[in-house]
Amino acid sequence: MKFIQNIFDATRPAVTTGKLKPLYPLHNALETMMFVPDHNAHSGAHVRDAIDLKRTMVTVIFALVPALIFGIFNGGYQHYKALGLLNDAMGWGQFFTVDNFLFGAWKIVPMIAVTYMAGLGVEIYFAGINKHPVNEGFLVSGLLIPMTMPIDMPLWMVAISTIFAVLIGKEVFGGTGMNLLNPALTARAFAFFAYPSFMSGDKVWINTTTEAGQAVVDGFSGATALGQYATSGTTTFSAWDAFLGLIPGSIGETSTLLIVLGGIYLIATGIGSWKIMAGSTLGAIAMGLIFNAAAPHMLTEAQQNFMSIPFYYHLVFGSWAFATVFMATDPVSAAHTERGKWIYGFLVGFLGIMIRVFNPAYPEGMMLAILFMNVMAPLIDHYVVNANIQKRLKRAKA
Amino acid sequence: MSKTHTIRKGLNLPLVGAPSAQVDEAPLSASFALNPEEFTGLSPKLAVKEGDAIQAGQCIFHDKKDPRIQVTSPVSGTVKAIVRGEKRRLLQVVLAADASTTYHNFGKGMPSTAEEAKDKLLNSGAWTALEMRPYGRIANPDDQPKAIFVNGMATAPFATEASVALAGKEEAFAAGLEVLGLLSPKTVLSLEASESFPALTQAKGVEIHRFAGKHPAGNTSVHIAAVSPLNKGEVVWTLSAQDVALIGTVFLTGEYHCDRVVAAGGSGFTNPRYFRVRGGMNLESFFQAEVKAGSFRYISGSVLTGASIGATGYLGVNAQQISVIPEGQGTDFLGWVLPGFGKYSVSRTFFSFLTPGKKYDLTTKLNGEERAFVVTGQYDQVFPFDIYPNQLLKAVWAKDLEKMEALGIYEVTPEDFALCEVVCTSKQPLQQMVREGLDLLYTEMN
Numbered sequence: 021m022k023f024i025q026n027i028f029d030a031t032r033p034a035v036t037t038g039k040l041k042p043l044y045p046l047h048n049a050l051e052t053m054m055f056v057p058d059h060n061a062h063s064g065a066h067v068r069d070a071i072d073l074k075r076t077m078v079t080v081i082f083a084l085v086p087a088l089i090f091g092i093f094n095g096g097y098q099h100y101k102a103l104g105l106l107n108d109a110m111g112w113g114q115f116f117t118v119d120n121f122l123f124g125a126w127k128i129v130p131m132i133a134v135t136y137m138a139g140l141g142v143e144i145y146f147a148g149i150n151k152h153p154v155n156e157g158f159l160v161s162g163l164l165i166p167m168t169m170p171i172d173m174p175l176w177m178v179a180i181s182t183i184f185a186v187l188i189g190k191e192v193f194g195g196t197g198m199n200l201l202n203p204a205l206t207a208r209a210f211a212f213f214a215y216p217s218f219m220s221g222d223k224v225w226i227n228t229t230t231e232a233g234q235a236v237v238d239g240f241s242g243a244t245a246l247g248q249y250a251t252s253g254t255t256t257f258s259a260w261d262a263f264l265g266l267i268p269g270s271i272g273e274t275s276t277l278l279i280v281l282g283g284i285y286l287i288a289t290g291i292g293s294w295k296i297m298a299g300s301t302l303g304a305i306a307m308g309l310i311f312n313a314a315a316p317h318m319l320t321e322a323q324q325n326f327m328s329i330p331f332y333y334h335l336v337f338g339s340w341a342f343a344t345v346f347m348a349t350d351p352v353s354a355a356h357t358e359r360g361k362w363i364y365g366f367l368v369g370f371l372g373i374m375i376r377v378f379n380p381a382y383p384e385g386m387m388l389a390i391l392f393m394n395v396m397a398p399l400i401d402h403y404v405v406n407a408n409i410q411k412r413l414k415r416a417k418a
Numbered sequence: 419m420s421k422t423h424t425i426r427k428g429l430n431l432p433l434v435g436a437p438s439a440q441v442d443e444a445p446l447s448a449s450f451a452l453n454p455e456e457f458t459g460l461s462p463k464l465a466v467k468e469g470d471a472i473q474a475g476q477c478i479f480h481d482k483k484d485p486r487i488q489v490t491s492p493v494s495g496t497v498k499a500i501v502r503g504e505k506r507r508l509l510q511v512v513l514a515a516d517a518s519t520t521y522h523n524f525g526k527g528m529p530s531t532a533e534e535a536k537d538k539l540l541n542s543g544a545w546t547a548l549e550m551r552p553y554g555r556i557a558n559p560d561d562q563p564k565a566i567f568v569n570g571m572a573t574a575p576f577a578t579e580a581s582v583a584l585a586g587k588e589e590a591f592a593a594g595l596e597v598l599g600l601l602s603p604k605t606v607l608s609l610e611a612s613e614s615f616p617a618l619t620q621a622k623g624v625e626i627h628r629f630a631g632k633h634p635a636g637n638t639s640v641h642i643a644a645v646s647p648l649n650k651g652e653v654v655w656t657l658s659a660q661d662v663a664l665i666g667t668v669f670l671t672g673e674y675h676c677d678r679v680v681a682a683g684g685s686g687f688t689n690p691r692y693f694r695v696r697g698g699m700n701l702e703s704f705f706q707a708e709v710k711a712g713s714f715r716y717i718s719g720s721v722l723t724g725a726s727i728g729a730t731g732y733l734g735v736n737a738q739q740i741s742v743i744p745e746g747q748g749t750d751f752l753g754w755v756l757p758g759f760g761k762y763s764v765s766r767t768f769f770s771f772l773t774p775g776k777k778y779d780l781t782t783k784l785n786g787e788e789r790a791f792v793v794t795g796q797y798d799q800v801f802p803f804d805i806y807p808n809q810l811l812k813a814v815w816a817k818d819l820e821k822m823e824a825l826g827i828y829e830v831t832p833e834d835f836a837l838c839e840v841v842c843t844s845k846q847p848l849q850q851m852v853r854e855g856l857d858l859l860y861t862e863m864n
Contacts, residue, residue: 073843198790289766
């Protein structure tokens with residue numbers, strides 16, 4: 021490891037005093053990533069926990085990796101399936117193939133690379149201006165953003181959405197820790213409204229590029245389960261396939277199973293708030309059951325059908341699981357008080373399912389529900405904290 | 419009858435180097451020092467010059483605003499040096515000690531009125547052991563406290579057990595409690611649930627409350643919150659059980675004896691145990707005799723709240739313990755990604771969570787860099803108060819006095835945030851923030 025340290029030592033003068041001064045935050049970020057610095061506690065407690073923000077963020081990345089790898093396979097799987105090139109008799113053998121992986125990786129890895137470059141570029145620029153080290157929050161945002169995009173999203177749109185999210189979603193509020201909205205969802209929302217034809221509809225979820233001699237199979241529809249529900253009130257996908265993730269959708273959202281595993285890891289390590297996740301689950305179930313009860317009173321048949329699906333279907337189709345585990349739990353934009361987390365989580369699930377069912381234009385209700393609750397979270401906290409303040413005042417009077 | 423309060427949140431750091439209950443004599447040093455910074459809230463005005471001959475108990479410096487509050491010498495001898503820093507700020511008064519101490523006599527005998535008690539405590543310098551809440555600074559003799567809280571507990575790492583420290587000082591302890599009884603309508607003595615030392619469990623004139631749980635179950639703020647929460651406008655005074663004996667000694671002998679029994683803990687000690695020491699003494703030869711070879715952090719106080727004094731430093735006059743732990747050294751290659759089997763963390767993000775009972779030889783390493791507040795809910799696990807720590811800290815940060823008050827800053831002192839500081843992902847200096855908040859509030863309110 022000495023030789024790596026030597027490289028950093030040798031290049032340090034150039035970025036501290038030399039011509040490359042603007043690159044100091046980058047140098048510092050890379051160096052502290054290679055080596056946790058030898059800083060000692062100088063004020064206050066003399067011993068400290070081993071955890072730091074980098075460890076926190078890398079833990080979330082570990083939790084994301086299974087869903088990401090699955091998404092890469094699924095990208096290829098959905099593509100070859102649409103072209104009728106798969107042998108159904110092979111079962112999982114036709115899913116975990118080198119071809120599927122290479123196809124997915126060929127689309128997805130560049131998206132991840134572009135996201136990190138665009139986002140970290142903005143972060144490093146602002147770190148230079150504000151003279152603080154680069155905060156690690158983007159390590160996670162940079163992976164979340166591509167995982168919420170359709171596979172065919174043009175790279176330049178990914179880049180612009182990312183830059184918008186970091187700039188308007190985070191830096192204008194004062195940087196990491198100060199943002200009101202979840203940066204990754206800000207990127208997705210920007211893309212959703214700025215480039216709707218690339219972010220919604222039936223054409224974007226599966227890559228159907230054909231080479232010579234290939235053709236899309238007869239009767240192919242690229243719609244997602246929620247897209248089908250919104251138009252007809254039924255879906256051709258089974259809930260079991262949706263749970264496993266063998267359905268079209270945003271890159272990281274399809275496998276509920278692996279997302280739940282990631283969620284368990286986040287709860288076990290203490291990084292993700294189990295209260296938010298549990299609240300969102302309860303909220304989604306509550307809304308699903310309310311819909312079941314109200315279904316017979318709806319006007320159109322499509323609505324009646326959509327509202328009468330079993331409540332747990334809402335947990336496996338669409339982005340509920342991904343949003344609950346990885347988006348709603350962002351500690352900065354969620355409620356900060358423990359009691360507030362329950363309320364916040366419940367409303368995320370409740371509203372997400374409500375938007376998804378009631379508004380066919382936005383089958384992705386979870387994104388809007390979380391962004392809305394991000395805005396509401398300080399209000400929830402305000403009332404929770406105020407109850408504590410009132411209790412104190414009351415005690416003083418008594 | 420005593421009542422047991424169970425504190426459910428907290429954390430006992432699994433540190434190696436716990437002291438054994440054996441008590442040994444630490445030879446008195448030839449040089450002593452008084453450091454004004456130790457006395458929170460006191461702005462020092464010198465009462466001696468270099469070369470002056472002094473007796474133990476004689477005033478060295480006093481508070482500028484209230485000259486009654488005096489810091490007195492623990493030894494007899496001469497004033498060797500007056501160390502000043504920038505803008506002639508007084509940093510330290512170094513005293514050369516006589517071989518045998520001659521004590522200034524304040525007159526023996528128990529006081530009959532509160533005024534008499536206060537006068538003698540102030541004149542002898544023993545008053546500085548009394549801390550006031552709110553603000554966590556030297557008690558103001560003009561206040562009328564609603565209660566005095568005597569802390570007979572030790573939950574901080576390597577903390578001095580009151581039963582060990584008070585052995586042989588039972589009479590002085592009882593006398594001290596009698597004196598305190600004159601100063602406030604109620605004296606509360608807090609003890610561990612399992613405490614059995616008779617001088618503590620059968621103490622007279624006090625209301626005994628027992629506490630069970632992990633640190634900070636032994637912090638006085640926890641006791642106050644459980645027994646009689648502090649409201650705006652109210653004042654309580656606090657002190658340690660051992661300092662009650664110190665106060666008692668002043669009235670029994672008429673002299674100021676700043677001798678204490680302190681726990682010396684931490685992996686730096688070859689044989690961590692208890693020592694009889696005197697406040698303000700130089701610890702250089704003590705450390706040379708007791709500490710292993712290597713690079714260590716020498717702390718007057720606990721690893722959570724103490725002051726770093728260096729290998730040649732002086733013990734704080736009111737220090738209750740001594741800790742020596744390894745100084746952190748070197749960078750940690752990819753330390754944030756690797757499994758981290760040997761890394762101590764309250765979170766389970768390192769694989770060390772697989773070995774829950776393990777003890778650690780923690781160094782002073784920060785394990786990261788200071789960052790913005792990101793993670794929430796982390797402090798709540800180690801903060802057993804009905805207070806929202808993140809919100810309170812942000813109010814302090816924003817210097818929002820009304821918010822600080824409303825969120826309960828009067829009920830805490832910096833030490834209550836020590837564990838939050840230990841577990842903080844963002845490595846924020848929380849104790850310093852709380853101290854600044856309290857000081858700001860004090861200046862605005864007085």
